[in-house]
Amino acid sequence: MPDAASRPSPAADGDLVARAAQGEERAIGTLYDRYGTVLYAVAYRIVGQRADAEEVVLEAFAQAWRDAPRFEAGRGSVAGWLTMIARSRALDLVRARGRRDRITASAAADRPETPPAMGEFRPDPGDALDHDERRRQVRQALETLSPPQRQAIELAYFEGLSQSEIAERLEEPLGTVKTRVRLGMQKLRECLRPFYFERGT
Amino acid sequence: MTGPAQDSPQDLAAAYALGALPADEARRFEAFLASSPEAQREVQEYREVAALLALAGPESAAPSSLPADLRDRVLARVAAQKARTLPAAARATAGRPSSAVWVALAASLLLAVGLGAGLVSARGKLAAVETELTARNSALAQATQKLSEREATLHSILEPGVQMFQLTSSGDPEPGIQLFWNRQRHEAIVHGFRLKPVPAGKAYQLWFIKDGAPVPSITFKPEADGDAQVQGIPVPEGGSLSAAAITVEPEGGSAQPTSPILMVGTLKQS
Numbered sequence: 088m089p090d091a092a093s094r095p096s097p098a099a100d101g102d103l104v105a106r107a108a109q110g111e112e113r114a115i116g117t118l119y120d121r122y123g124t125v126l127y128a129v130a131y132r133i134v135g136q137r138a139d140a141e142e143v144v145l146e147a148f149a150q151a152w153r154d155a156p157r158f159e160a161g162r163g164s165v166a167g168w169l170t171m172i173a174r175s176r177a178l179d180l181v182r183a184r185g186r187r188d189r190i191t192a193s194a195a196a197d198r199p200e201t202p203p204a205m206g207e208f209r210p211d212p213g214d215a216l217d218h219d220e221r222r223r224q225v226r227q228a229l230e231t232l233s234p235p236q237r238q239a240i241e242l243a244y245f246e247g248l249s250q251s252e253i254a255e256r257l258e259e260p261l262g263t264v265k266t267r268v269r270l271g272m273q274k275l276r277e278c279l280r281p282f283y284f285e286r287g288t
Numbered sequence: 289m290t291g292p293a294q295d296s297p298q299d300l301a302a303a304y305a306l307g308a309l310p311a312d313e314a315r316r317f318e319a320f321l322a323s324s325p326e327a328q329r330e331v332q333e334y335r336e337v338a339a340l341l342a343l344a345g346p347e348s349a350a351p352s353s354l355p356a357d358l359r360d361r362v363l364a365r366v367a368a369q370k371a372r373t374l375p376a377a378a379r380a381t382a383g384r385p386s387s388a389v390w391v392a393l394a395a396s397l398l399l400a401v402g403l404g405a406g407l408v409s410a411r412g413k414l415a416a417v418e419t420e421l422t423a424r425n426s427a428l429a430q431a432t433q434k435l436s437e438r439e440a441t442l443h444s445i446l447e448p449g450v451q452m453f454q455l456t457s458s459g460d461p462e463p464g465i466q467l468f469w470n471r472q473r474h475e476a477i478v479h480g481f482r483l484k485p486v487p488a489g490k491a492y493q494l495w496f497i498k499d500g501a502p503v504p505s506i507t508f509k510p511e512a513d514g515d516a517q518v519q520g521i522p523v524p525e526g527g528s529l530s531a532a533a534i535t536v537e538p539e540g541g542s543a544q545p546t547s548p549i550l551m552v553g554t555l556k557q558s
Contacts, residue, residue: 112366119362127354129342141358148362149369153506153520163332167339174307174342183449183472222343229344243308244341250308265299272302275337283336 100165100284101158108155115152122166122284124218126173133177133245134184143180147173166284178247221282228278236271239264297327305334311526368437369520441519444470444477455532455553463514465551467532469523476521483510491539492516492550497531498524507541529555 098106098117106114123144130143150172158168229237242248242256250268254261300317303309309317321327444450449472455465463484468477478494486492491507503524510516523529534551535542 110370112363112370115366116359116363119359123359123362124354125339125342127358132342132344137355141355141361144358145362145365149365149520150522152366152369153522162328163335164339167335170339170342171307171335179473218343221340225340225343240306240341241344243303243306244338247307249310250303251310253308265295265303268306268308269299269302272306272334272337275341276333279337279340280333282340284339 101160104151104155104158104160104165104168107152108158112152115148118151118165118169119148122169125166125284126169129170129173129245130177133174133247134180139180139184140177143173143177146176150176164284174244174247181247221284224279224282228275231278232271232274233267236267236274239267240271240275243268297324297330301327301330302334305331305338307338315526368433368440371433371437441477441517444468444475444519447472453532453553453555455534455551457534457551463551465534465553467553467555469555471523474523474525475519476523477519478506478508478517478521480508480510480516481514483514483516485510485512485514486536489539490536491541492534493537493541493545494518494521495533495535495545496524496529496555497533498529499527500530502533502545504541504543507537507539531555 098114100118100121103114103118107118126144126147127140130147131137131140134140134143147169151169154172158165162168232240238257239250239253242253243250248256250264251261253259253268254264257264297317297320300309300313304314304317304321321331447470450468450470453467453469455467457463463480463482465481465483466479468479470476480492483492486509491509493507494505495502496505497503506518506521508516508518531552531554533545533549533553535545535547535549537546
């Protein structure tokens with residue numbers, strides 16, 4: 088990419104985590120610029136409303152700050168690590184909300200889902216383009232799965248269900264669900280390998 | 289039912305990375321993972337796939353809809369957390385005024401005064417006003433931060449499902465620790481009091497006793513008055529937590545306790 092070459096080379100994600108581990112808050116700011124949209128996307132998909140999705144993003148970066156000293160670059164990309172944190176926090180929130188809602192039968196009316204007045208968000212333009220391209224690729228890759236494969240993977244990832252819970256929900260044999268998850272993930276891996284986020288190292 | 293013994297590690301890697309294994313099965317797989325670089329690579333790849341799934345969200349979550357102030361709020365929360373977990377270090381930076389509002393206010397003041405007649409003397413006054421403003425700003429920022437921290441703490445303690453446990457010890461005065469365990473969030477807040485200062489290079493470390501073995505948690509140092517408070521402590525999930533304990537360890541924390549248990553409390557599973 089000629090564009091990337093003309094820019095000063097940015098700090099590697101792994102270095103940013105290391106700097107956060109040493110107490111540098113700005114490093115979290117840069118990680119937010121790179122992956123804030125990704126974390127927000129997964130949070131929103133799981134919790135389904137803006138205010139909660141924002142809270143998840145806040146909690147996820149706060150946890151990343153706390154956990155930074157324990158981040159192991161060899162175990163995967165920073166983006167993978169961050170999204171897993173956001174996913175867990177979002178699922179926690181949904182579970183907590185489920186309990187709360189059962190208690191207060193009339194859940195408070197959620198904010199209407201009209202787009203709120205937003206300021207201009209300025210991520211690194213290069214990153215934004217990358218994410219848009221990745222988003223397209225992910226959608227295309229998901230299209231290649233059979234609907235049951237896609238459903239099993241989405242139930243696991245976005246609803247936090249284990250394979251046996253998925254089997255129960257769909258009233259399918261556990262073995263069938265396991266096969267769907269495995270084959271679906273293999274197919275996604277083949278399609279998406281060129282589009283992985285930056286490595287942690 | 290298909291038992292886990294019949295699943296090959298390759299089969300499990302995808303489900304594990306996706307978070308679709310139940311806790312006990314995930315733990316067994318992790319034990320295997322430690323000994324298999326091949327499975328580690330496999331999991332690593334599937335984690336990348338899972339991370340990309342994050343982008344499969346709806347259009348309404350596209351980048352342009354991120355609130356403009358979210359970045360500042362992220363940084364503010366990190367800063368507040370830093371102030372809580374590193375009391376000594378925080379004091380050095382907490383006073384730094386960072387609010388854009390104050391900068392704008394100062395700028396508008398500059399403009400208003402600049403338009404006046406007595407420009408030279410006004411500049412002197414302006415400098416004084418600005419100094420005063422900076423001082424008040426930093427005092428205000430500190431007070432606001434303290435207040436919001438306390439509110440947040442109160443809020444998290446009052447959440448449903450939060451239970452308090454006491455970690456005790458003998459001594460005069462008697463130190464103590466209250467551990468507020470939020471089972472829904474798998475988080476805990478620790479509030480310590482009458483804690484003795486730790487020697488240089490050392491810190492208190494919290495341990496969760498899970499399935500009979502100590503799991504290292506956060507380290508912290510008490511304030512000069514013997515108080516300590518740490519929030520957002522991840523509580524290990526899965527397995528059975530029987531107790532929490534405190535030891536004195538090197539500042540960076542230890543993987544296994546290296547000193548006798550100072551305080552301990554039972555965590556009853558309700």
